[in-house]
Amino acid sequence: xxxxxxxxxxxxxxxxxxxxxxxxxxxxxxxxxxxxxxxxxxxxxxxxxxxxxxxxxxxxxxxxxxxxxxxxxxxxxxxxxxxxxxxxxxxxxxxxxxxxxxxxxxxxxxxxxxxxxxxxxxxxxxxxxxxxxxxxxxxxxxxxxxxxxxxxxxxxxxxxxxxxxxxxxxxxxxxxxxxxxxxxxxxxxxxxxxxxxxxxxxxxxxxxxxxxxxxxxxxxxxxxxxxxxxxxxxxxxxxxxxxxxxxxxxxxxxxxxxxxxxxxxxxxxxxxxxxxxxxxxxxxxxxxxxxxxxxxxxxxxxxxxxxxxxxxxxxxxxxxxxxxxxxxxxxxxxxxxxxxxxxxxxxxxxxxxxxxxxxxxxxxxxxxxxxxxxxxxxxxxxxxxxxxxxxxxxxxxxxxxxxxxxxxxxxxxxxx
Numbered sequence: 058x059x060x061x062x063x064x065x066x067x068x069x070x071x072x073x074x075x076x077x078x079x080x081x082x083x084x085x086x087x088x089x090x091x092x093x094x095x096x097x098x099x100x101x102x103x104x105x106x107x108x109x110x111x112x113x114x115x116x117x118x119x120x121x122x123x124x125x126x127x128x129x130x131x132x133x134x135x136x137x138x139x140x141x142x143x144x145x146x147x148x149x150x151x152x153x154x155x156x157x158x159x160x161x162x163x164x165x166x167x168x169x170x171x172x173x174x175x176x177x178x179x180x181x182x183x184x185x186x187x188x189x190x191x192x193x194x195x196x197x198x199x200x201x202x203x204x205x206x207x208x209x210x211x212x213x214x215x216x217x218x219x220x221x222x223x224x225x226x227x228x229x230x231x232x233x234x235x236x237x238x239x240x241x242x243x244x245x246x247x248x249x250x251x252x253x254x255x256x257x258x259x260x261x262x263x264x265x266x267x268x269x270x271x272x273x274x275x276x277x278x279x280x281x282x283x284x285x286x287x288x289x290x291x292x293x294x295x296x297x298x299x300x301x302x303x304x305x306x307x308x309x310x311x312x313x314x315x316x317x318x319x320x321x322x323x324x325x326x327x328x329x330x331x332x333x334x335x336x337x338x339x340x341x342x343x344x345x346x347x348x349x350x351x352x353x354x355x356x357x358x359x360x361x362x363x364x365x366x367x368x369x370x371x372x373x374x375x376x377x378x379x380x381x382x383x384x385x386x387x388x389x390x391x392x393x394x395x396x397x398x399x400x401x402x403x404x405x406x407x408x409x410x411x412x413x414x415x416x417x418x419x420x421x422x423x424x425x426x427x428x429x430x431x432x433x434x435x436x437x438x439x440x441x442x443x444x445x446x447x448x449x450x451x452x453x454x455x456x457x458x459x460x461x462x463x464x465x466x467x468x469x470x471x472x473x
Contacts, residue, residue, distance in 0.1 A: 095122075095125060095133040099127070099131075099132070099133045100131060100132045100133065101132065101133045102128065102132040102133060102134045102170070102172060102173075102176050103172065103175070103176060103188055104134055104135055104170075104171055104172025104175065104176065104188070104189075104191070105122070105125060105132075105133050105134055105135055105172075106118075106122050106135075107135075107190070107191050108121050108122075108135070108149075108151075108191040108192070110149075110150070111150060111392065113150055113392070113393065113394055113468070113470055114147075114148060114149060114150035114468070115147040115148050115468070116142055116145070116147035116148060116149045116150075117147075120142055120145065120147060121138070121149055122135075124136060124137070124138035126167075126168040126169075126170055127170075128170040128173050128176075129173075129440060130173075130176070130177070132176065134170030134171055134172060134173060134176075135170075135171045135172070135191060135194075136168040136169055136170060136171060137153045137154075137156065137157055137168060137169065137194075137196055138153065139152075139156065140152040140464075140466075140467045140468060140469050141467050141468065148467060148468030148469075149468070150394075150468055150469060150470050150473070151191075151192040151469060151470075151472070151473040152401060152464045152465075152467075152469050152473060153171075153194050153195060153196055154195040154196035154197050154223075154403070154464055155196055155197055155198055155459070155462065155464075157169065157196050157198060157221060159198070160198040160200065160219065160221045161200040161201075161219040161246075162198070162219050162220075162221045162244050162246060163221075165244075165246075166221065166244050166254065169194075169196065169221075169223045169242050171191070171194040171223070171225075171240075172188070172189065172194075172240065173240075173242075173256055173439070174240045174256050174257050174258045174425040174439060175187055175188050175189060175240055175258060175425070177425050177437045177438070177439060178258065178425045178437070179437070180436050180437030181424040181425055181426075181436065181437025181438065182424070182436070182437065183286070183424070183425070183426070183437075184284075184286050185284035185285070185286050186284070187236070187238050187258060187284055187287075189225045189227065189232070189239070189240060190227055190230070190232070190472070192227070192229075192472050192473050193225045193226055193227035193228075194223060194224075194225050194240075195223065195224055195225075195226055195347075195403060196221070196222070196223045197221075197222055197223075197224075197403070197404075197405045197458060197459045198219075198220060198221040198222065198458075199219070199220055199407075199456075199458040199459075200219050201217045201218075201219065202217060202218050202219070202220060202407065202455050202456055202458070203216075203217055203456070204216045204217065204218055204247070204453045204454060204455055205453070205454045205455075205456075206451060206452060206453070206454070207452040207454065215248070216247060216248055216249050216451075216453065217247065217248050218245055218246065218247040218248070218252070218410075218453070218455060219245070219246050219247075220243075220244065220245050220407060220455065220458070221242075221243075221244045222241070222242060222243045222244070222345060222405060223240075223241065223242040223243075224239065224240075224241050224242075224326070224345075224347045224405075225239045225240045225241070226239065226324075226326055226347050226349065226400075226403075227472075228324060228349050228352035228353060228354065228400035228473075229352070229353045229354055229391075229392075229400060229471045229472035229473065230354065230364075230472065231279075231354075231362050231363055231364055232283075233267070233294055233296065233326075234267055234277075234279035234280065234296070234356060234363060235264060235265045235279050235280045235281065235282060235283040236264065236282075236283045236284075236287070237260045237261050237262050237263060237264040237265075237282065237287050237289075237290060237294065238258045238259070238260050238261075238264070238284075238287050238426075239258065239259060239261060239326070240256070240257070240258050240259075241255070241256075241257060241258075241259050241328060241330060241345075242255070242256045243255045243256075243330070243343060243345070245343075245410055247410075247448075247453065249446075249448060249451070250444060250446055251410075251412045251444050251446050251448040251451075251453070252412070252444045253332070253341045253343075253410075253412055253441070253442060253443045253444060254441060254442040254443075255330070255332055255341060255343070255427065255441050256439055256441070257330065257332070257423070257425060257426060257427040257439070258425050258426055259290060259328055259330045259426070259427065260287060260288050260289060260290025260426070261290050261292045261293065261294050261326055261327070261328055261329075262289075262290060262291075262292055262293040262294045263282070263289050263290075264281075264282025264283065264284075264285075264287035264288075264289070265278060265279060265280055265281050265282040265283070266278055266279065267279055267293075267294050267295070267296045267356060268293050268294070268295050268296070269295070269296070269297070269298040269300060269301055269356075270295040270296055270297045270298075270301060270322075270323055270324055270325060271297065271298075271300075271301035271304070271305065271320065271321065271323075272300070272301070273293075273295060275298070275300070277298060277356060277358075279356065279363060288426070290329065291328075291329025291344075292326075292327040292328045292329040292344065293325075293327050294324075294326055294327075295324060295325040295326070295327065296324050296352075296355070296356050297321055297322045297323065297324065297352070297355040297356065298355060298356040298357065299355065299356065299357040299358075299359065299365055301321045301322070301355065302321050302322070302355055302357075302365065302367075302370065304321070305317045305318075305320050305321035306318060306321045306370055306373075306376075307370070307373065310373050310374065310375045310376055310379075313375070315379060316370075316376065316379055318367070318370075318380075318381060319350045319351075321355075322350065322351065322352055322355060322367055322398070323348065323349070323350050324348065324349045324350075324352050325346055325347075325348045326346065326347040326348070327344070327346045328343070328344055328345055328346070328347070329342075329344045330342065330343050330344065330427065331427055331428075332421065332423055332427045332430060332441055332443065333423070333427060333428045333429075333430055334421070334430040334431070335428075335429045335430055335431050338413070339411075339413060340412070340413055340414050340417070340421060340430055340443055341411070341412055341413070341414070341441075341443055342409070342410075342411045343408070343409065343410045343411070344408045344409055345405050345406060345407055345408055346405065346406040346408060347403070347405055348403060348404055348405070348406070349400055349402065349403045350402045350403070351367075351381070351397065351398050351399060351400060351401060351402040351465075352367070352398065352400050353366065353367065353368070353391055353392070353396065353398045353399060353400055353471035353472070353473070354366065354367070354391075355367060366391040366398075367391075367398040368385065368389050368390075368391050368393075368396040368397070368398050369391070370382070371385045371389065372387055372388065381397040381398075382397070385397065391471055392470055392471045392472060393470060394468060394469075394470040396470065396471060398471065399465050399469055399470055399471050399473045400471065400473045401463055401464040401465035401466075401469055401473060402463045402464075402465065403459060403462075403464070404457055404458065404459040404460040404462075405457070405458050405459055406455075406457050407454070407455025407456060407457070407458060408454055408455060409452060409453070409454050410453050410454070410455065411448065411449040411452065411453070412443060412444055412446055412447065412448050412449065413447050413449050414443045414444065414445055414446060414447065415445065415446060415447035416445055417443065417445055418432045418445070419442055419443060419444065419445055420432065420440055420441075420442060421440070421441045421442075421443055422434045422435060422438035422439065422440055422441070423438060423439055423441055424437060424438060424439070425437065425439055427441075
């Protein structure tokens with residue numbers, strides 16, 4: 058893989074050159090050559106060019122938009138970039154997780170086009186659009202994971218896997234209160250020959266509803282599903298609510314005890330994703346949990362747009378002497394770089410991964426929700442790669458990845 062810096066119209070950009078173009082490899086979702094800004098005449102995706110700098114950001118929109126890539130459909134998409142432009146030193150104010158160029162899968166899958174599944178939703182026949190903000194796209198990966206059988210305690214040391222995953226997990230806005238459709242990209246390659254690459258909008262739980270992260274039996278109807286045609290999905294979006302904050306932060310501060318911010322604010326987006334053949338047979342199933350411990354919002358119907366802001370808790374009596382509020386200036390805005398609540402402290406439970414494609418084709422085409430799978434493309438379809446194997450009897454489970462990494466700092470602030 059060659060990484061090259063180039064200059065376009067006087068702007069410094071990072072040009073990511075993929076080793077294989079998508080049409081000459083088995084990569085279903087990876088783009089062709091990464092580019093430094095769109096080539097002349099290129100068609101732009103809806104997701105491209107949506108970010109605008111805030112008062113706290115020092116990079117221009119033009120520098121940001123130079124971090125782009127070409128999707129399998131030939132359109133220009135945003136992709137991963139560092140939180141600080143390496144040549145100018147300017148800051149974008151947000152991050153997209155771990156640099157994918159360090160993944161063992163990088164040479165095969167290349168840069169991830171953010172918003173690719175969303176782009177093809179209407180063309181597939183789904184009745185409504187679903188677009189997501191730019192900052193919520195987060196990448197995590199791990200090389201050489203030791204897998205376990207059936208989630209038990211015994212490691213299977215002769216089966217290891219490389220994984221690269223991207224989840225859109227916005228933790229600053231009310232979007233996830235009602236919207237259960239979120240884009241996930243998931244690449245897995247294992248030493249036993251199993252593996253798959255999936256890009257889809259996966260419904261997580263029920264649209265319009267969420268569960269309290271500290272008390273999973275407490276459900277909230279937050280509004281109409283958005284879009285209203287969102288299908289119900291497995292899993293759940295466990296988001297902190299005002300009662301979590303009251304019990305684990307406010308009451309503890311009042312009693313002179315240490316508040317438990319991480320426990321009160323932890324979010325867990327628990328996915329139950331499938332790629333299915335036309336007719337309903339499951340080809341691939343995977344259920345990672347995407348977790349974050351420092352979101353910049355919690356669900357509070359008493360607040361405007363139901364947005365409680367954790368940084369406001371730092372103004373409570375005794376809070377500023379406790380972590381993470383130490384040193385936070387009084388009255389700090391929720392989107393200020395001085396706030397410790399930025400959505401950058403994340404990890405992923407890889408969990409179960411099953412492939413049921415023995416003697417099947419490696420290239421499948423599904424709709425953006427992962428259904429109607431066919432060996433042949435159709436309008437709005439997304440090419441998925443699935444190994445010709447059936448490993449479902451092994452029931453391979455992966456570990457937790459990313460727990461020791463925090464992507465904050467370097468000018469990163471909410472919304473992120």
